Amino acid sequence: MTLKAQTLTIWTLILVILLTLPLYAAGYYISLLVTILMYAILAVSWIIFSGYTGYISLAVAAFFGIGSYMTVILWPALPFPLIIILGGLASMFFALLIGFPCLRIRGPYFVILTLGLSELVKYIFEIYEVHVKGVTGTILLGAPSSEVFYYSLLIIAVIAAATAYFVKNSKFGIALFSIKGNEEAAEAMGVDTTRYKLLFFSVSALFMGFTGAAMALRWTYIDPGVVFNPLITFQVTIMAILGGEEDFRGPIIGAAILTLISEAFGIRYPYHYMALLGITLILLIKFLPRGLLGAIGRLHIRRKGYMVNRRFG
Amino acid sequence: MELGHISTVLVMGLTIGCIYAVIAVGLNLLYGTMRMLNIAHGDLIMLGAYTAYWLFTIYKISPLFSALIAALGGAVIGLIVYRILFSSSIRRAKSLGSLEGTSLLIFFGFLILTENVALLSWGADFRGYSYLTSVVTILGTPVALNRLSAALIAVAVCLGFYIFLQRSLFGKAVRAVIQDKDATQLSGVDTGKIYIFCFGMAFAMATLAGALISMFYAITPFIGLPYTMMAFVIIILGGLGNILGGLVAGLILGLVITTVVAYTTPGFSFIVQYLIFILVILLMPQGIFGRRAR
Numbered sequence: 049m050t051l052k053a054q055t056l057t058i059w060t061l062i063l064v065i066l067l068t069l070p071l072y073a074a075g076y077y078i079s080l081l082v083t084i085l086m087y088a089i090l091a092v093s094w095i096i097f098s099g100y101t102g103y104i105s106l107a108v109a110a111f112f113g114i115g116s117y118m119t120v121i122l123w124p125a126l127p128f129p130l131i132i133i134l135g136g137l138a139s140m141f142f143a144l145l146i147g148f149p150c151l152r153i154r155g156p157y158f159v160i161l162t163l164g165l166s167e168l169v170k171y172i173f174e175i176y177e178v179h180v181k182g183v184t185g186t187i188l189l190g191a192p193s194s195e196v197f198y199y200s201l202l203i204i205a206v207i208a209a210a211t212a213y214f215v216k217n218s219k220f221g222i223a224l225f226s227i228k229g230n231e232e233a234a235e236a237m238g239v240d241t242t243r244y245k246l247l248f249f250s251v252s253a254l255f256m257g258f259t260g261a262a263m264a265l266r267w268t269y270i271d272p273g274v275v276f277n278p279l280i281t282f283q284v285t286i287m288a289i290l291g292g293e294e295d296f297r298g299p300i301i302g303a304a305i306l307t308l309i310s311e312a313f314g315i316r317y318p319y320h321y322m323a324l325l326g327i328t329l330i331l332l333i334k335f336l337p338r339g340l341l342g343a344i345g346r347l348h349i350r351r352k353g354y355m356v357n358r359r360f361g
Numbered sequence: 362m363e364l365g366h367i368s369t370v371l372v373m374g375l376t377i378g379c380i381y382a383v384i385a386v387g388l389n390l391l392y393g394t395m396r397m398l399n400i401a402h403g404d405l406i407m408l409g410a411y412t413a414y415w416l417f418t419i420y421k422i423s424p425l426f427s428a429l430i431a432a433l434g435g436a437v438i439g440l441i442v443y444r445i446l447f448s449s450s451i452r453r454a455k456s457l458g459s460l461e462g463t464s465l466l467i468f469f470g471f472l473i474l475t476e477n478v479a480l481l482s483w484g485a486d487f488r489g490y491s492y493l494t495s496v497v498t499i500l501g502t503p504v505a506l507n508r509l510s511a512a513l514i515a516v517a518v519c520l521g522f523y524i525f526l527q528r529s530l531f532g533k534a535v536r537a538v539i540q541d542k543d544a545t546q547l548s549g550v551d552t553g554k555i556y557i558f559c560f561g562m563a564f565a566m567a568t569l570a571g572a573l574i575s576m577f578y579a580i581t582p583f584i585g586l587p588y589t590m591m592a593f594v595i596i597i598l599g600g601l602g603n604i605l606g607g608l609v610a611g612l613i614l615g616l617v618i619t620t621v622v623a624y625t626t627p628g629f630s631f632i633v634q635y636l637i638f639i640l641v642i643l644l645m646p647q648g649i650f651g652r653r654a655r
Contacts, residue, residue, distance in 0.1 A: 104462065149643050156398040156465050161642050163400075164590055168635035175628060282473055289466070319481040326474030333466045334446065 067203060070195045078194045084307045085201040091288040091299030092208045092278070092292065093255035096215060097248045098285075102228035103151070106163040108284045111139040111253040113169065113276035115260025120186045120270050128192055128265070134257030135261025136254045143253030144246065149247045154231070163278070170276035177272065184360055185271035188264060188322065197266050204262070208255045212296035215248070224248060283310075286329050292339030301340060368500040370619050376504065376512035378615020382608040383515040384570045384588055386522060387563035393539040393602040394559045395451065397464040401472035402567050402592060403585025405435055408475065409571025410580040411483060424492055425510065428572035435568030436561040442471070443493035443560040451556060472585070479582035489579040491590050511573035516608075518569065522562075523604040535559065539602035587631060590638040591618075597641055 071080055090108060096234035098105045115135035122131045146165060153161055177184045215221050223244045226234035235241050263271050283306060291302030306325070336343050384406060391397045409431040416422040416430065446467055454460050493507040526532035537545040538555050546552050570588075574580070595614060599606030617637065622630045 102462070104466070128525050153642060157642060159465055160398065160400060160590070160593060160638065163586075164635050164642075165636045167586065168632065168639060171631045171635065175632060178628065179626075251493050282469075285469075322477040323481065323646050326470045326472070326477065329470030329473065329579045330446065333463050333470070334450075337463065 057098040058160065063206070070198060075130065075194060078198050080307070080311060082197050082201055082266065083196065083311070084304050085198070085205050086259055087284060087287055087303035087307055088300045089201065089205045089208050089255055089259045090284040091291070092205070092212050092296050093252040093259075094173050094275065094284050094288045095293045095296065095299050096208075096212050096255075097245075097252035099288060099299075100221065100224035100228065101245060101248070103154075103245065104159045104162075104247075104285070105144075105249070105252075106159055106278075107166040108256060108281040109276045109278055110166040110169045111143065111256035112260035112263075112280055113173070113272065114139045114142050114260075116255035116264035116270055117173065117260075118257070119188065119261045119264035123188055123265060124190055128196070128262075129200070132204075132258050135264075139257025139260065140250045140254040143250040144147045147246045147249045151242065151249060166281065169216045170272050170300035172276075173272035173276065185269060188268050188270065191265045191268060197262065200262050201259070204255065204258050209296045209300065210252065211255075215251075216295070220244065220248070230361065276322075282322075284327065286325055286332070289332055289339055290328065292341030294338075295341055298341045299341050364523075366503045366623070370623050371616070372499055372502045372504055374616035374619035375612055376508050376615070377520065377619065378510040379515040379586075379608075380570055380573060380611075381517070381591050381595055381615055382611030383518050383566055383573075385592040385599065385611055386604055387521060387566035387570075388589070388592040389596045389599075389602060389604070389607055390535075390559045390563045390566075392596060394535065394542075395464075395556055396461050397447075397468070398461070398593075399468050399563070400465060400589060401468045401475060401585070402563075403587065403589035404472050404475040404479075405438070405564055405567035405585075406571035406574065406588050407580065407582060407585045408438075408578065409568030410436060410575035410584065411488075411571075412568065413489055413572035413575045414490060414580060417492060424507075424572055425514070425578050428514065428569050431572040432565040432569040436565040438568075439560040439562075439564030439600035440557060443557055444491060447560075448553070448556075452553070476582050476585070477502045485581060485583075487579040487581055489575075492576055499542070505577060507576040511576055514573060515570065518566065519604060519608050522566075523608075525605060531558070536602060587634050589632060594638050594641045597645065 066081075069081070089306075090112065092106060094105070097103065118135035118138045119131050122134060126134070126223065148156065150161055150165070174184070215224070223234070223239050223241075226237070226239055227241050227245065231241055260275060264275065267274065287302035287306050288299040289302070290305065291300065292298030309324075310321055332339070338345075382596055384402070387405075388399060388402050391399050397517035409428075412431040412434060413424040413427040417426040422430075447464065450460065450463070480549070493505070493510060495506050496503045497506055497509060498504070499509075526536055534545065534550045534556055535547075535552065535558070538552055542552060545555075574584075578584075591614060595607050595610045598614070599608070614637070618630065618633055621633045
């Protein structure tokens with residue numbers, strides 16, 4: 049079997065296991081997987097823009113929250129799948145709106161700008177709830193069963209991972225990685241950097257919006273502090289960097305590891321967990337800047353003498 | 362608008378503007394000399410504020426004195442952080458620009474760590490104390506003495522540091538590094554020493570500002586980020602390495618925020634701050650005094 053056929057078989061096997069899982073796994077594992085899938089989608093969509101271009105966006109919570117608020121507005125008037133799609137489109141629209149002015153800004157300015165924007169959106173929703181609506185928070189009733197969430201998120205996750213894979217292995221990938229390498233040079237070579245940045249900034253927001261819209265019903269109680277929580281951004285960023293931000297498998301691994309740790313003791317000791325995340329990020333940047341996948345790849349290179357999984361890196 | 366109202370806004374805006382200015386000096390030093398954007402700058406303010414709070418509520422130590430202790434503590438943290446996390450990578454880096462991204466993420470981790478350790482140790486409650494609450498009248502406006510003394514100390518620190526940068530040989534070297542690191546190194550300046558000094562100084566000024574703020578604002582583990590954003594606006598407006606420009610920009614920003622907040626409900630102040638932050642980055646990346654901060 050060639051290497052390519054081998055990986056294809058492995059992925060098919062994983063997919064079959066995941067698809068049939070609700071038939072024999074206990075409810076707890078389905079819930080756990082829903083959380084892992086949620087973070088995996090967010091982290092994978094994060095790398096589609098930030099991992100590939102090097103523009104570190106800290107606006108994950110903004111796109112997630114906007115998706116969630118579409119559910120608050122539209123549920124139960126519209127069916128669940130339609131709401132998910134509209135939630136994604138709303139986030140995508142917002143990304144196009146802010147992306148146009150923001151994506152001209154580079155480096156650390158861009159990073160802190162996205163964080164500021166995300167906080168601004170949170171406060172605007174808070175003010176809206178306090179002063180216009182009069183009540184903070186909404187309780188959403190009539191949520192579908194765990195299996196429905198599981199399959200919805202699984203579908204979104206597969207599409208997101210496939211998008212991340214095909215984007216990387218297409219001319220888009222070359223364009224995005226060239227922006228990461230040297231944006232001026234890419235521009236000089238004729239890459240329309242503004243268009244690519246805007247396109248994939250909004251594609252990544254689209255998936256975050258899908259996830260937010262779906263998870264709103266899962267969480268049932270929604271207020272701006274919950275869905276625009278910067279902790280969502282922090283966790284997603286760290287998951288992506290932990291796993292490796294240049295390949296779709298990295299964020300999935302990162303999301304699984306951190307969700308399991310969080311499940312094991314993050315719920316009882318949330319602040320300990322977050323403090324640990326902070327230390328993890330510092331150590332990662334210091335010692336494993338290319339993430340777990342990067343480290344594994346390096347080991348392979350050392351042992352077998354060939355490059356694994358580094359097309360443009 | 363009646364006259365009394367104008368003078369209130371003026372006095373309140375200028376006093377808080379002075380504090381903004383001293384906060385921005387620290388951020389300016391790190392970004393100016395090492396191209397490091399300390400996103401956790403505001404969390405040092407938070408640590409300084411808690412230092413003053415605990416020293417006052419437990420030992421009845423005057424916050425004006427604890428400001429010194431906080432500054433010392435901040436300097437020590439700065440030295441440790443520099444030694445452990447940055448000194449080796451700075452020596453190895455080909456250009457400081459390559460450190461921009463990684464240092465930002467490291468500070469991001471530092472931010473998450475500090476905030477959650479603070480939450481663990483002290484909880485999320487708003488905390489405050491009363492000290493020097495007697496009132497003096499300036500321009501027909503009553504001002505609490507704690508606010509006034511905090512503003513005066515902040516101005517003194519800014520001006521003192523400005524004179525240090527202008528007059529002393531070491532200050533001159535710091536300014537030289539801000540202008541051109543390589544040329545400074547070639548002319549025989551040990552840039553490593555400058556970096557250590559800037560780290561200690563930047564952290565010390567943040568914790569000092571925090572101790573001052575705690576005298577008249579309630580504190581929580583989350584107060585940091587808005588101050589970081591404001592300080593960032595100030596260094597963009599005032600110019601990189603420009604302490605006096607920062608002072609002017611701080612005063613202007615204090616006035617603008619106070620004015621806008623005076624005409625809206627207090628709940629809007631965060632929105633105003635973040636809006637100003639975003640507009641300044643998008644529209645005025647050159648600042649008001651010409652030199653680019655990038």
